[in-house]
């Protein structure tokens with residue numbers, strides 16, 4: 001069992017890069033998942049006194065080389081923080097740690113600010129405040145060039161592609177103020193993109209995006225007008241019966257799969273790619289069509305990342321993976337592992353939660369456990385976690 005740990009470059013800077021990486025190796029961690037790019041964040045680390053880091057619109061955190069990019073040029077954070085990456089790469093090697101590039105893809109508000117035509121568009125036509133569209137050619141070129149750049153400079157083991165499926169319109173630190181209840185159907189529909197690229201591609205495929213946009217907007221408005229009601233199921237079934245809408249949504253998911261494939265092709269095997277296999281559109285697409293998309297997500301990645309809080313999804317993906325011509329490695333993410341804190345999902349205390357999560361990892365056949373997030377935890381939490389993993393997986 002390999003254990004890696006997500007880590008922020010700013011936390012390595014606070015702790016001292018060499019000291020932090022050596023401690024990580026001493027703690028029994030095998031690899032560091034260092035953020036190459038990041039989305040908006042306020043994060044609090046207890047490691048070097050209480051330190052707080054803030055970044056409002058996201059940035060690139062390694063010294064990306066502008067001349068290698070197209071229209072979208074990387075928005076670098078400060079020189080001091082970008083200097084952490086080369087230092088970390090050198091010390092990781094000395095400490096015997098594998099180096100992985102944790103790469104946020106679409107949740108990059110700075111791209112949206114600089115190039116509004118790259119923004120995801122809500123069915124209303126309004127641009128997302130925080131995300132760009134996976135179908136956009138400039139976005140694809142940028143992400144492929146970025147992954148190529150970090151791999152070329154630092155010799156990465158795994159590129160962890162985070163968020164190739166568009167994040168929900170109200171994710172995380174940037175969210176609209178909404179005083180109305182948005183049903184699961186309304187949330188799903190608000191997540192479908194109607195940017196110029198998506199609508200043009202749909203027209204080329206013989207679909208009528210304007211009709212679909214009206215259909216989707218009518219449904220969102222009706223869901224909001226009804227409030228929580230049992231009419232959602234009927235409305236969902238009505239939309240799912242529209243083959244054009246299913247085709248449109250399928251194409252949208254496909255654009256995220258294509259983006260991953262473009263990155264894979266650009267890297268040409270110089271680093272492995274890890275990603276999720278999931279879509280938020282099962283209710284519209286039906287489980288058979290969704291399984292087909294999940295199989296494609298499995299096919300374009302080298303490793304599939306799972307979360308212990310999603311046993312149903314994990315079972316489904318591992319079954320699809322087992323049927324694949326070349327099954328991929330499986331990874332399980334563990335977040336918030338303090339044994340004296342409340343568990344973040346399910347019932348029971350945190351220690352029982354940990355045992356149950358490790359059991360889920362074992363049941364699904366995970367070969368790798370990733371810990372989230374090294375410097376946001378206390379020293380003792382990391383040691384306890386590694387101990388629990390080694391006890392649960394004594395063979396490796």
Ligand SMILES: [Zn+2]
Pocket residue numbers: 120121133134135136193194195196197198199
């Ligand atoms: Zn789009």
